Amino acid sequence: MKKHAISYAIIRFQPHVETEEFANIGIVLVAPRLSYLDFRLETRRLSRLTGFFDNLEPATIRGVLKNYNAELKRIRDLAGHTGDGQARFEFDLTDNADHLFHALTKDREGIIRFSEVRFAMSERPREKLDELFDHYVRRNFANSVYKEGLLERHVRSALRLGEIGQNFKRMSFTDGVYSANFPFVEVINDKPLKILKPIYLGQDEPTRILDHGNKWMFTINRLKKILPPDVVFAVEGPNGSSLRERAFRETLEQFKANDIRVVDAKNDRELLAAMDS
Structure with missing residues (x-):
């Protein structure tokens, strides 16, 4: 066009x-x-x-x-x-x-x-x-991209405090047509073993929560053959709205149905336990 x-x-x-x-x-x-x-x-x-x-x-x-x-x-x-x-x-x-x-x-x-x-x-x-x-x-950049950046910083700090941050690096994966960047990929002996992706799901409308979750489900399923076998989403959800909470819960269920592990991004103990397992 x-x-x-x-x-x-x-x-x-x-x-x-x-x-x-x-x-x-x-x-x-x-x-x-x-x-x-x-x-x-x-x-x-x-x-x-x-x-x-x-x-x-x-x-x-x-x-x-x-x-x-x-x-x-x-x-x-x-x-x-x-x-x-x-x-x-x-x-x-x-x-x-x-x-x-x-x-x-x-x-x-x-x-x-x-x-x-x-x-x-x-x-x-x-x-x-x-x-x-x-x-x-x-100002949706402040509600999603910006807040997801803050979430990424929090996760990086938690990994550093857990003394495992040195094992994670930013990596890009592509099937030749579609590509995606991940901020935390655990690499041992030059082999990617695990992906940790912080995802902000506290958008101001239920539709935007579902859309953002669907985007990352599509990414994982599209690149599944070339990604590490273990994919973990560290998520932060909404506060206050029953409809937004419903969209958030539906999104988490979809993640789990697609073999994606989900942890609370703000719970450092849960986050580090998922990285050790």
Whole structure:
């Protein structure tokens, strides 16, 4: 599939010009050659806004976002975009979608502001919009990749304290098409014997927990013939939500059904016992 040039800007909530403080609340994106103009705006998870701008009434913040969401829908419809990646009718390449995008993101005073316009290439603008929203607004890198990195550091420290860290090294495995990196592979006499993979499963939505678990199950099953026979997942799960807990338990059961051992990443004694067995 051909990649297309896209432009996007981050939508920012900036109620106090004097302090220049702002919070990212959305993304607006245009792919001119596809006559594609669309946006995503955070209208549900507002605790970050109400907590940070605590001198504003929550109802005021909700009202501003509700009204701006309606305005963005109106502008999107002017471009002929219906929200499913299809335009209602064709435009010249320099016409509505691109023109409306640049008019919308032009710097002006107000509570709603925009970042500078940024550029990228993508085969699927709608998926790129979701990806950018997850990164800049939902900050999913902090909820999974970042926290998994912290988990990896904790496991490394536990192995070091257990005086077995020197036996583990980072290794990559590939079947020629698909490849994966593992931070802890036990190697004895140049032979990989065991994989220890820290996995964070405390994502903020049950679907994301299941998706992340499925990703690693696919990886293990895909590379099973070339991986060491012993695979251990050191996991950290969610707190507080019954639905997230249910997704977490289902994921652990799937791991075990696929001959993957599971230990509590924060229980150093359990972790080291699994490494000795």
